[in-house]
Amino acid sequence: MATLDTEILVIGSGAGGAVTAARLAESGHHVTVAEEGPWVEADAFEPFSLGEMVAKYRHHGASLALGNPNIAYAEGRCVGGSTEINSGLFPRLPDDLAADWATRYAIDEFSPDLLGRYATGIEADLGVSTLPGAPPPSSAALERGATKLGWRNVEFARAFRYDTEGRGTKQTMSRTMLPRARAAGAAILPDCAVRRLVRRGDRVVAATARRRVPGGGVERLTIRADHYVVCGGAVQTPALLQRSGIRRNVGAGLRMHPMIKIAARFPHPVDHGDVPMHRVTEFGLDLTIGGSASRRGMVAVALADTGLPFDDALADWENICLYYAAIRSEGRGRVLAVPGLPSPVVTYRLTDADLSRLARGLVHLGELLLAAGAVELHPSVLGGPVVRSLDEMGAWWDGVTRGRANLMTVHLTSSVRMGEDRRSTGADSFGRVWGCANLRVNDASLLPDAPGVNPQAAIMAIAARNCDHFLSEARP
Amino acid sequence: MLWFEREVVEALTRSRDPAVRSGVEAFVDGSLRDKAEHVRVGLATQSLLLGAYARGLRALGRLDGDGAVAALLDRWEASRIGVLRQYVRALKALVVFAENELAPAGTP
Numbered sequence: 001m002a003t004l005d006t007e008i009l010v011i012g013s014g015a016g017g018a019v020t021a022a023r024l025a026e027s028g029h030h031v032t033v034a035e036e037g038p039w040v041e042a043d044a045f046e047p048f049s050l051g052e053m054v055a056k057y058r059h060h061g062a063s064l065a066l067g068n069p070n071i072a073y074a075e076g077r078c079v080g081g082s083t084e085i086n087s088g089l090f091p092r093l094p095d096d097l098a099a100d101w102a103t104r105y106a107i108d109e110f111s112p113d114l115l116g117r118y119a120t121g122i123e124a125d126l127g128v129s130t131l132p133g134a135p136p137p138s139s140a141a142l143e144r145g146a147t148k149l150g151w152r153n154v155e156f157a158r159a160f161r162y163d164t165e166g167r168g169t170k171q172t173m174s175r176t177m178l179p180r181a182r183a184a185g186a187a188i189l190p191d192c193a194v195r196r197l198v199r200r201g202d203r204v205v206a207a208t209a210r211r212r213v214p215g216g217g218v219e220r221l222t223i224r225a226d227h228y229v230v231c232g233g234a235v236q237t238p239a240l241l242q243r244s245g246i247r248r249n250v251g252a253g254l255r256m257h258p259m260i261k262i263a264a265r266f267p268h269p270v271d272h273g274d275v276p277m278h279r280v281t282e283f284g285l286d287l288t289i290g291g292s293a294s295r296r297g298m299v300a301v302a303l304a305d306t307g308l309p310f311d312d313a314l315a316d317w318e319n320i321c322l323y324y325a326a327i328r329s330e331g332r333g334r335v336l337a338v339p340g341l342p343s344p345v346v347t348y349r350l351t352d353a354d355l356s357r358l359a360r361g362l363v364h365l366g367e368l369l370l371a372a373g374a375v376e377l378h379p380s381v382l383g384g385p386v387v388r389s390l391d392e393m394g395a396w397w398d399g400v401t402r403g404r405a406n407l408m409t410v411h412l413t414s415s416v417r418m419g420e421d422r423r424s425t426g427a428d429s430f431g432r433v434w435g436c437a438n439l440r441v442n443d444a445s446l447l448p449d450a451p452g453v454n455p456q457a458a459i460m461a462i463a464a465r466n467c468d469h470f471l472s473e474a475r476p
Numbered sequence: 477m478l479w480f481e482r483e484v485v486e487a488l489t490r491s492r493d494p495a496v497r498s499g500v501e502a503f504v505d506g507s508l509r510d511k512a513e514h515v516r517v518g519l520a521t522q523s524l525l526l527g528a529y530a531r532g533l534r535a536l537g538r539l540d541g542d543g544a545v546a547a548l549l550d551r552w553e554a555s556r557i558g559v560l561r562q563y564v565r566a567l568k569a570l571v572v573f574a575e576n577e578l579a580p581a582g583t584p
Contacts, residue, residue, distance in 0.1 A: 050573070
């Protein structure tokens with residue numbers, strides 16, 4: 001078994017891990033990043049393509065939270081984590097929500113002003129901006145429909161940089177924070193899955209890992225560090241902690257944004273290479289409407305969701321784009337590491353109120369798309385029906401049932417939770433795991449609740465804040 | 477991939493192009509191997525049970541001819557029994573995604 005010594009071991013290289021690695025390495029610390037997934041060249045695959053699913057997604061993009069109904073979700077599993085596969089949309093954590101969380105969950109130094117300063121810094125680092133020109137047709141449809149209905153909508157900024165001709169490049173962690181970390185001396189170990197943390201008293205003394213080596217073998221590796229920061233995301237982080245014997249308030253309380261989709265057929269071609277940037281904010285954080293990746297394969301799967309014949313629509317797939325209604329769910333889930341199983345079991349209990357809200361979201365989304373000029377709407381509901389006018393949409397209210405709705409999510413949070421109330425949190429206000437002096441969490445698991453918006457910006461701002469707190473404590 | 481899963485994938489794949497068909501099968505096979513272990517075990521158990529049922533129908537001469545498996549899957553997809561619906565949907569989503577991603581440009 002090989003042994004490796006470092007000062008700080010960061011486990012995971014997504015939005016939380018990459019920020020942690022860059023900030024701590026640039027402050028002069030010796031950092032090693034262990035990433036379970038492979039290093040994949042940023043331009044090796046078209047976004048959301050089959051090749052990308054195989055190379056960059058956990059479970060080929062088909063992970064599942066068990067429940068009634070099951071909810072499909074996607075997680076990145078590569079250097080850069082989910083930032084390599086997401087849309088790059090970068091809305092900040094809303095100020096009201098930050099203030100509410102600070103009070104409700106007793107989180108120290110969590111004011112909107114402070115978080116705003118960190119967000120500003122991260123946005124500058126990544127070049128977060130809105131489109132330099134007019135929105136593409138898929139996004140313009142959201143804006144047009146919302147405007148016709150008098151609903152508030154906004155173009156979300158994205159972590160994209162644009163060249164002089166307006167071509168955007170997503171600023172993933174493998175393009176931004178990880179090269180910075182490496183330039184500051186950090187070592188990045190791809191294909192290195194940390195399986196367990198070894199504890200002695202109130203300290204972690206080692207991490208045991210399995211690393212794929214060139215030629216196809218697997219090497220057992222022990223990594224010894226002074227400090228350990230777990231950044232595997234809301235599913236993998238609690239699973240690692242549980243496998244390491246840390247279970248108090250870890251894994252329970254998983255939150256997500258369940259979403260229901262519509263494949264909308266327009267009388268004209270729409271773009272398919274990007275994710276629409278506009279979001280309808282009329283209904284607050286509890287219900288948001290936006291657009292999804294709409295490659296041919298995804299359009300086909302969405303059309304198949306009704307279980308009705310879809311050959312005619314698929315032949316016209318270039319005129320079809322996918323949209324969603326997402327809710328802040330009342331329900332909760334759980335991540336459970338079962339001895340002997342490498343993958344954790346993820347469950348989620350959707351409430352009746354959640355289903356009702358999803359039905360409302362589906363109908364509002366349908367109204368908006370018809371107002372935007374869509375001529376045919378295929379909901380992700382078994383049995384549909386496919387709708388061509390407002391009059392036909394009434395059937396959807398009764399259609400969104402546990403047996404018929406096909407739901408998915410890409411945002412999972414809150415499986416460790418930070419705060420000063422030890423009865424309800426797994427870590428303190430800055431991510432230090434209760435009862436472990438040198439173990440921290442710094443990723444989506446810490447968010448005390450689902451944010452109602454894409455969480456990457458919040459994850460990165462909070463990660464940067466937590467790093468500064470760590471540095472202030474580490475300073476002699 | 478278990479024998480009945482292969483049969484389901486063959487029935488759900490509509491392209492006649494051998495390259496697309498083998499690509500779809502390879503993708504579904506890889507996806508099933510890569511699933512979380514507990515999810516894979518659940519799906520494999522269903523495949524064994526449903527496959528045995530399909531064999532029984534075949535032995536009775538009630539699952540013969542082209543399209544018979546596809547018709548059976550259509551019935552299961554519309555069934556009132558949740559696990560039957562979910563079984564078909566799980567495999568169909570993989571097949572439909574792969575088939576359409578692998579379709580040569582210009583395929584209607």
